Structures are given as C-alpha cells and as structure tokens.
Amino acid sequence: MRPYGRDMTETSHLRILNRQHLESLDLGWDDLMDAIDDAFTQKLKGQVQNPAKPKVASRPDSFFNAMPAYLGGSDQVGLKWVSGVDSNKAEGLPYIYGSMILNDAATGRPIALLDGGWLTDIRTPAVSAAVLRALNRSVRRLAIIGAGVQARGHLAAALHTCPSIEHVTIYDRTPDKAAAVLAGAGERETHVAEGPEAAVQDADLIITTVTRALEPRLDCDTADPNAILLPVDYDDALSPRAINDSALFVVDDIDQYTNVAARGDNFGELKDPDGESAQLITRSLSLPPDGRICVMNLGLALEDVAIASLCLQRAEERNIGTLVEFP
Numbered sequence: 001m002r003p004y005g006r007d008m009t010e011t012s013h014l015r016i017l018n019r020q021h022l023e024s025l026d027l028g029w030d031d032l033m034d035a036i037d038d039a040f041t042q043k044l045k046g047q048v049q050n051p052a053k054p055k056v057a058s059r060p061d062s063f064f065n066a067m068p069a070y071l072g073g074s075d076q077v078g079l080k081w082v083s084g085v086d087s088n089k090a091e092g093l094p095y096i097y098g099s100m101i102l103n104d105a106a107t108g109r110p111i112a113l114l115d116g117g118w119l120t121d122i123r124t125p126a127v128s129a130a131v132l133r134a135l136n137r138s139v140r141r142l143a144i145i146g147a148g149v150q151a152r153g154h155l156a157a158a159l160h161t162c163p164s165i166e167h168v169t170i171y172d173r174t175p176d177k178a179a180a181v182l183a184g185a186g187e188r189e190t191h192v193a194e195g196p197e198a199a200v201q202d203a204d205l206i207i208t209t210v211t212r213a214l215e216p217r218l219d220c221d222t223a224d225p226n227a228i229l230l231p232v233d234y235d236d237a238l239s240p241r242a243i244n245d246s247a248l249f250v251v252d253d254i255d256q257y258t259n260v261a262a263r264g265d266n267f268g269e270l271k272d273p274d275g276e277s278a279q280l281i282t283r284s285l286s287l288p289p290d291g292r293i294c295v296m297n298l299g300l301a302l303e304d305v306a307i308a309s310l311c312l313q314r315a316e317e318r319n320i321g322t323l324v325e326f327p
Contacts, residue, residue: 014326017114017311021321025314029160032126032307033133039071039306040130040278047072050302052259061086069301070105071309078102078305080116086211095148095211096120100308110326112312116304123307124299125153127252127277128207128230131295132161134281135228140166143203145196145218145237147172147181150209154232155184158205167191171199196237203227208237218242220292229294234260238294240269247291252277252300260298 042048049070056064068079082098089095098116103109142158142165144151151170159165168185170178171193182190193199196218200206204224208231217239220227229246231238243249251257251273261267277295279285287293315321 012109012325012327013323014110015112015312015315016322016324017112017315017320018322019115019118021315022115022118022311024320025311025318027122027310027314029126029129029157031310032122033130033161035306035310036123036126036130036303037281038074039302040281042071042073043276043302044278044282044284045073048302050253050256050300052256053301055263059085059087067299067301067304069305071302071305074306074309075105076102076305076309077105078301078308080119080301080304080308082116082120084211089211100304102305102308102312112308112315112321114308114311119304119308119311120299121149121153123303124150124232124297125157126307127297127303128154128232128295129157129161130281131230131277131297132158132205132228134283135287135293137204137226137228138162138164139205139228140164141203141224142168142205142207143193143200143223144168144170144181144207144209145172145199145214146170146209146211146233147174147177148209148211150232151181151207152184154207154209154230155181158207159185159188162205165205169193169199169203171196197222200227206230208233210237212236223292225292226290227292229292231294231296232299234266234296234298235270236266243294243296244269244271245292246294247288248275248285248293249273250275250277250280250285250293250295252297252303256298256300257296 053065062085070077080100100114100116102112167189169191172178178192201222213236220242
C-alpha cells in the first residue's frame with residue numbers, strides 16, 4: 001500500500017509545512033482524536049513499531065529526543081527530532097523546537113518536512129482529548145497547573161471534549177500568564193489560583209503541564225475523590241501518593257515508561273502501571289466504578305506520525321506548503 005496514492009514515477013519533491021501552513025489546515029479536535037484513536041488501535045493490534053526514544057542533552061536544562069515510528073496498518077513512517085531548553089523562556093524563545101520528517105514507506109524517499117514544535121503543541125492535547133472521550137465522564141471543575149503552550153492547548157481540547165465543564169482554575173508561577181490562558185475559557189467561571197494545591201481543590205479533572213518540577217509536588221488531597229489526573233509532564237507536578245492512590249494508573253507505553261524510569265530521574269517511587277492508553281482509548285480496559293484515574297502521556301512517536309500524516313494528506317488535497325526538489 002502506498003500512502004495517499006502516490007505514483008511510483010512522480011518527480012521527487014519534498015513538501016515543507018511550516019507553522020503557518022499547518023495552522024491554515026484548520027484541523028478540528030475530532031479529526032485529531034480520530035487519527036490518535038486509529039494509531040492506538042493499530043498499536044493494540046501489534047501493527048506499530050515504536051522504539052524507546054533515545055535522549056541526549058547539550059545543557060543541564062535541555063533534552064534532545066529522536067522519535068521514530070512505523071504504523072503498519074496505514075503504512076506510514078516518520079521521525080521527529082525534538083528539543084526542549086528551559087532557559088529559552090527567559091530569552092523569549094520557544095521551549096520546544098522540532099522537525100518532523102515523513103518518508104514513503106515503500107521506497108524510503110523523504111516526502112514531507114513539518115514543524116515539529118507545532119506538531120508537539122497540538123498532538124499532546126489531542127491524545128489527552130482522545131483519553132477524555134474514551135473515559136466519557138461528566139466533569140465540571142477543571143484545574144490546570146502551568147500556563148504555557150500545553151495549558152492553552154489542553155484547555156481548548158478539554159472544553160471541546162467535556163462541554164460539561166463549568167469552572168476552570170489555573171495556577172502558574174506568573175499569575176498574568178494564567179489569566180491570559182483563562183481568556184480561552186469563554187463564559188465559564190474562572191479563577192487564578194495562588195498555589196497549586198488551591199488550584200486542584202474540588203477539581204474533577206486535573207491537567208499538569210509544568211516544565212520545571214513543583215516542590216513540593218501535588219498530593220491532590222483536596223481534589224474530587226473520583227478526579228481524572230492527566231499529567232503531561234511526567235511526575236514533575238504530581239506526587240507519588242497522588243499517582244499511587246489512583247484506582248487506575250495508565251501510561252501510553254509501558255516499555256517507554258520502563259525505559260525512562262531506568263534512567264533514574266523519574267518514576268522511582270511509582271507503582272507499576274495497570275495498562276496502556278491503547279487499551280483505554282479502544283475501550284478494551286476495564287474501568288473502576290469509582291476512584292481516581294491517572295493517565296500519563298509520555299509522548300509517543302506513533303502519535304506524531306499519525307497527526308503528521310493527517311496534516312500531509314490535507315495539505316496535498318489543498319495544495320498547501322512549499323515544494324522543493326529533494327533529494
């Protein structure tokens with residue numbers, strides 16, 4: 001199978017999609033969630049190759065990850081090279097930079113280069129939205145810790161997927177940033193919290209998006225006893241007790257979770273996961289009748305390949321992007 005019906009004899013062109021191109025595609029949350037659902041369904045069927053991502057660091061506050069994946073059911077293959085440097089924020093630069101390359105799965109020819117920073121910005125909340133859609137719980141009080149790019153994306157994704165949300169609270173070390181993100185909550189009641197524990201009080205959906213670890217970490221003792229916890233920052237915000245006391249603890253990939261834990265910087269005090277996001281999203285995992293559910297999305301290359309391939313398909317249909325002769 002050749003993705004998108006490409007002709008074997010076509011001229012070798014690489015389609016470049018920068019942030020402006022990608023934003024012009026106007027992909028909706030439902031489109032994004034459907035792509036994520038399909039990718040995780042393929043994973044559950046054993047059709048996905050998604051090796052653990054190797055990491056290097058050029059500075060103490062940095063990371064560089066290589067993230068390849070092949071989706072056998074849809075015959076899509078690609079690699080994201082992504083970096084994060086915490087000190088960038090003080091210089092007015094993005095925390096995340098990235099490049100996403102898609103290849104023709106049959107020939108190996110490079111076919112597209114996408115802005116991997118934009119891709120990371122959008123696919124992470126898309127995965128969280130797919131999780132929320134699968135859980136299908138009525139939530140009313142949303143708390144977000146952190147007020148950066150991921151907070152904005154997760155606010156939009158949560159409001160789309162959980163229209164029952166009535167109240168949104170955000171905590172950030174810079175209150176003005178929290179207030180700016182809350183502008184996206186529309187007519188809902190909003191509040192800028194003075195501290196992280198105050199932010200999660202009575203919350204039944206808690207999303208943590210910090211780029212620097214909280215000290216002390218959140219126990220979530222004052223949150224709703226049946227709250228959904230969605231940490232997209234590893235265990236930098238939630239305490240071991242908050243996670244270990246959950247009735248269900250799910251990660252997107254147990255092998256990757258184990259690989260990260262082996263480095264010694266994260267997850268050392270956490271219990272073993274009860275399952276993977278693929279099981280949850282495909283509704284093949286039994287959910288507890290009550291108690292908190294914690295779903296930790298570490299970020300998988302299969303998600304990037306799925307979303308990038310959707311972007312490429314739309315761009316080709318609309319003739320969006322810059323074509324260069326390559327290789």
